[in-house]
Amino acid sequence: MREKRPKRLNGTSLLFLAGLLCWPAAVSAQFHPKDTDWPSYAADLAGTRYRPLDQINAGNFNDLEIAWRIKTDNFGDRPEYKLEGTPLMVNGVLYATAGSRRAVIALDPATGELLWIHGEHEGKRGGAAPRQLSGRGLAYWSDGKEERIFYVTPGFRLICLDAKTGVRIPSFGDNGEVDLKLNDDQDILPDLITGEIGIQSAPVVAKDTVIIGAAFREGMTPKSMRNNKGYVRGFDVRTGKRLWIFHTIPKKGEFGYDTWEKGSAEYTGNTGVWTQITVDEQLGLVYLPVESPTSDFYGGHRPGNNLFGESLVCADLKTGERKWHFQLVHHPLWDMDISSAPILADIIVDGKPVKAVAQPTKQGFLYVFDRVTGKPIWPIPERPVEVGNVPGEWYSHTQPIPAKPPAYSRNGVSIDDLIDFTPALRERAKEIASKYHLGPVYTPPTVSKLEGPFGTLTMGTASGGTNWPGGSYDPETHNVYVYACNSCIEPIGLVAAPKEVSDIAYIAGTAGREVEILHGPGENAGADSPKPPKKPAGGGFTRLDVDGLPLIKPPYGTITAINLDKGEFVWQLAHGETPDVVRNSAILKGMNIPRTGQTTYNVGTLVTKTLVIAGEGNVTTTADHPRGAMLRAYDKMTGKEVGAVYMPAPQTGSPMTYMVGGKQYIVVAVSGGPYSGEYIAYTLPSAGE
Amino acid sequence: MNARAVTRNSIRREDDDDVNVKTPAAIIILAVIASPLCLLRAQAPAAESRSVWDGVYTEEQAKRGESLYRRECAACHGDMLTGGESAPPLTGGAFLANWNGLTMGDLFDRIRKTMPQSAPGRLTRQQDADILAFMLSVNKFPAGKTELYRQSEMLKEIRFEAARPAPKK
Numbered sequence: 001m002r003e004k005r006p007k008r009l010n011g012t013s014l015l016f017l018a019g020l021l022c023w024p025a026a027v028s029a030q031f032h033p034k035d036t037d038w039p040s041y042a043a044d045l046a047g048t049r050y051r052p053l054d055q056i057n058a059g060n061f062n063d064l065e066i067a068w069r070i071k072t073d074n075f076g077d078r079p080e081y082k083l084e085g086t087p088l089m090v091n092g093v094l095y096a097t098a099g100s101r102r103a104v105i106a107l108d109p110a111t112g113e114l115l116w117i118h119g120e121h122e123g124k125r126g127g128a129a130p131r132q133l134s135g136r137g138l139a140y141w142s143d144g145k146e147e148r149i150f151y152v153t154p155g156f157r158l159i160c161l162d163a164k165t166g167v168r169i170p171s172f173g174d175n176g177e178v179d180l181k182l183n184d185d186q187d188i189l190p191d192l193i194t195g196e197i198g199i200q201s202a203p204v205v206a207k208d209t210v211i212i213g214a215a216f217r218e219g220m221t222p223k224s225m226r227n228n229k230g231y232v233r234g235f236d237v238r239t240g241k242r243l244w245i246f247h248t249i250p251k252k253g254e255f256g257y258d259t260w261e262k263g264s265a266e267y268t269g270n271t272g273v274w275t276q277i278t279v280d281e282q283l284g285l286v287y288l289p290v291e292s293p294t295s296d297f298y299g300g301h302r303p304g305n306n307l308f309g310e311s312l313v314c315a316d317l318k319t320g321e322r323k324w325h326f327q328l329v330h331h332p333l334w335d336m337d338i339s340s341a342p343i344l345a346d347i348i349v350d351g352k353p354v355k356a357v358a359q360p361t362k363q364g365f366l367y368v369f370d371r372v373t374g375k376p377i378w379p380i381p382e383r384p385v386e387v388g389n390v391p392g393e394w395y396s397h398t399q400p401i402p403a404k405p406p407a408y409s410r411n412g413v414s415i416d417d418l419i420d421f422t423p424a425l426r427e428r429a430k431e432i433a434s435k436y437h438l439g440p441v442y443t444p445p446t447v448s449k450l451e452g453p454f455g456t457l458t459m460g461t462a463s464g465g466t467n468w469p470g471g472s473y474d475p476e477t478h479n480v481y482v483y484a485c486n487s488c489i490e491p492i493g494l495v496a497a498p499k500e501v502s503d504i505a506y507i508a509g510t511a512g513r514e515v516e517i518l519h520g521p522g523e524n525a526g527a528d529s530p531k532p533p534k535k536p537a538g539g540g541f542t543r544l545d546v547d548g549l550p551l552i553k554p555p556y557g558t559i560t561a562i563n564l565d566k567g568e569f570v571w572q573l574a575h576g577e578t579p580d581v582v583r584n585s586a587i588l589k590g591m592n593i594p595r596t597g598q599t600t601y602n603v604g605t606l607v608t609k610t611l612v613i614a615g616e617g618n619v620t621t622t623a624d625h626p627r628g629a630m631l632r633a634y635d636k637m638t639g640k641e642v643g644a645v646y647m648p649a650p651q652t653g654s655p656m657t658y659m660v661g662g663k664q665y666i667v668v669a670v671s672g673g674p675y676s677g678e679y680i681a682y683t684l685p686s687a688g689e
Numbered sequence: 690m691n692a693r694a695v696t697r698n699s700i701r702r703e704d705d706d707d708v709n710v711k712t713p714a715a716i717i718i719l720a721v722i723a724s725p726l727c728l729l730r731a732q733a734p735a736a737e738s739r740s741v742w743d744g745v746y747t748e749e750q751a752k753r754g755e756s757l758y759r760r761e762c763a764a765c766h767g768d769m770l771t772g773g774e775s776a777p778p779l780t781g782g783a784f785l786a787n788w789n790g791l792t793m794g795d796l797f798d799r800i801r802k803t804m805p806q807s808a809p810g811r812l813t814r815q816q817d818a819d820i821l822a823f824m825l826s827v828n829k830f831p832a833g834k835t836e837l838y839r840q841s842e843m844l845k846e847i848r849f850e851a852a853r854p855a856p857k858k
Contacts, residue, residue, distance in 0.1 A: 078802055078809055082775075127807055131775075218764060218773055462774065491769065510768060543827070544769065545781060580789065581782030584852055599783060618783040627790060672777060673787030674795050 036659035038089045041137045041202035042470070043656065045279040047341035049472035051657050054609035055664035056684060061611070061633040061643025064682040067665060068112025072134065072677040075099025075117065082652060083669040083677030084200070084468075085137045086604070089658040093163065094667070095149055096679060097134045097202075102154050104138060106166060109660045112681060116166035122155040128194040129154035130217040134677065136276075136468070136653070137202035139210065141237050148172075148237065150210050156180040156198045158212060158235065173240030180212060180233075183242055185251075188228050197228050199274060201468075206279035206317055209234045209243060211286060213273030218296075220335075220462075221497075221507040225264075225301040227294045230272015234286075234320055244320030248272060248290050248308050255322065256307035261394070264302040270294045271309050275468050276341035278357070279317060280371065286320075287357055287371070288313040289338030296335035296462070297445050297492050298506040300392035305330045310338060312359055312367070314374060324374030328359070328367060330396035333444055334492070335462040336362045340470025347478050347564040349377055358564060360471045360482045362464030363441055364409035365402050366562055378404035378567050388444030390494055392505050399442045404567035408560040409484035410552075411460030412440035419546055419553050421588055428546045433457060436491060448493030448511040455493025455510065457544075459552070463488035469604030469654045472612070474636060479570055480562045481612045481636070485601035487552040489544055548581050549588075554596035559605065559614060561639060571639035575603065576616040577630065583622070604654025606666070612636045615651025615668055631655070631668060631682070645682060649675035740848040741793065744833020746822035751832065754823030757816055761805050770827050780827050785851035793837070794845030797821055801841070814839035 033039040035052055043049050056064065073079040076099035087096035087107075094109040103119040126132070131154065138151035140163065147163035157179050160172035168176025181188040181195055188195035197214050204211045214230035234243040248271045250256040257265050271293045278287040293302055293309040310329040315322050329336050343358045357371035368377040382398035410417060415438070418429035436457035437446045448455050459465075464485055471482030495509035544551045555574035563570050574597035582588065582596060600617030607613075616629035629651065630644040653669025663683050671677040739745065759768075765776035772778035777787075788796055800817050803809050812820075818839040826832060838844050 081799070081803060082777075132806055218775065220773075221764070463772075467774065489771075508768065513768075543780070543829075544771065548782065548785075548829070550782065579782040580786040580851060599781070619786045621786070621789065627786075673784075674791055674799060 038656045046344035047278040050607045058642035064645045067681040067683040069680045072098040075103040076101035079676035083671040084653045118166040120153045125155035129198045131198040131200040135200045139203040139205040141205045150203045178240045204277045208237045215274030226267040227269025246320045259305040259307040261303040268302045278342040284317040286315045287342040291337035292332045303394035343473045360466040363460040364407040364411045364465045385442040409486045413457045445492040450511045455491045461490045463601045467601040472605040472607040474607045483603040487556040487599045556599045557597035573639045577620045606655040740850045741830045746837040748832045750822040750836045751826035754819035788849045789851040792845045793847040794841045797844045
């Protein structure tokens, strides 16, 4: 599907073409960064978050001190409290996205000194963006001489900067930018300013191609079954020319079109790749984790299996042509998406070397495939699942369930999962749960009724499980290390949508409560105050906790080491201090409760020569530390905690590491609640101190 | 503009209801609403000991706030305030731990500065205070007879305490 895009030839582009013709044919010399650098979002294109560094180790982790820190408040017109970036460090410069403007900053990696800053002022287009704020990061490219930085603005424009100066490279696209709302094999509706499409993940650069996916608003209560589609595109790193496009919803005549019955491929949207993309440069293959189609919890307007919704798609790096795919969830109804980077791993199964790809998920399954053929390493048989009775819904009667490895986090809700510190608490929890439909993974949503069920109580769905930070992979032990929320419950109830609210038959909601469209960020940005309610909101508001204690029993959040040669767990631990609400509970006073971990889904891991490192996602205040969170280090072989260092706020962006000037640094993004975004760099005290 | 005016009117109506109560407290409140200066003086002695456990909002206000919440906040923070893929929960242990030991002013200013994400500051102070009242009610902090303030400096006098304090002697 290589593209020749029709382009109006004007004076500039003629000059531009002439320039191209003069381009030396042999500039494909690739830049090979050192393994002491961190040259792409997940350390490498394989999505490993691994660096073989060991200056910071079990013996000295507790000695870490802050080398430098940078607040991101002024990189935008207001502070940001959700800093999710992971910086890059290449060739002695640290690059990151930062602040509510999603500015790009270049820092001295040893001192944090600001070298340059670049910001794009997008006006209404930025304000209307479905995915705002600083995003997850950027991409670096070099041919050994020239160095470029790529990032996507909130308003969905791909910007190419000179890595040395932060100035746009005029020869790329239109004066350093490519408008991603154009040339997308669809008209982005309603217009270029407000048309809903964007991206928050970091672009990926592989060989000489920049790969960009797409994201939308959250899809719980969309106004329409129609929406823009999230195609994936490859662009030339030098010119910005579109090289290929992959239609995540097939066009008529393309493979998979018939999995959208009644022509629903024509109008259904979303189905983008909003999370990180992984590439095997040697094989020339791209791994695309595709999200859910329009309307997360109701699929009655898209009968069929809906390829490539919630599928892992392997495509050719040069052409974008599909090589293989595996749909993890048929006819998606749970907002499972595929939420994180596929992980490439060269493993040994039954004595044979295999080039594998492992996919962590919200539903707590780690799907492992031969990454050349797409064949599952261990069987993933189709198993019968519950068929629901929501009017107009189309159900898949089976879902593929991996035989190995076992689920590493809870992906259903049963009575046994409920709080059990005391029998009385369990009884209270059962009472709450009795108002909901319970069941194992792939128990479908129900219509919400006042007399019950209010909906289906789920885990491992919209939040996960493993969400966007994904996992890490250690090429030494062949272990995947993956954080998962083990207690993120999602009640999924459906209510009939009034025509004036949505053209979809059912949207997320609770019986007895006023049905309203849930406005997303960027919607009605310029509007005045809302109208008063037509009628008072009804009942149906049930708190999913027991006296403030979590409805679900610990562990609330885990890190699991999974060996990919065997498909088995090596260890699993509860990650994170026991929450204040549990530790300080009067009801639980005197009870000995082992560390519970925390109910949070956005924790990313880093693996080094010896350690697995991850920060906490929640704030605690303990006898050992003031309000804050800990960055913890575990022995990667055993899972034993070997050290922890204080952070003033929770980790909100996954940690990274690098060496510069003979010292190892760990940089992590922290923010949340009252604490605005900050990157903090930790290192060991200098000798003699 | 019309919508805003209607919201204001509905607030006035509730004030009228209070007049019917005819308790000394209600009269003070009315006076206070009429004059912020007066309020500062009237509340000053009590301020040092007030926390979210002392009935710092009214049920009526929380009801207004619920409606606003569902229009302005729920898409990201969830129908049940449990958070979503792009926004943190506004109830439960993690939320309480985040703000424990700070003040309602800190929480209010955070909302003023950054929410709604598409157009921070688009809502009026009154609307933000109403939404905050709803959040307090969902988090099971008790309602009282006075509405939550809409002035940051006054909200700073209300401590956010996650755990109910021991009964005063």
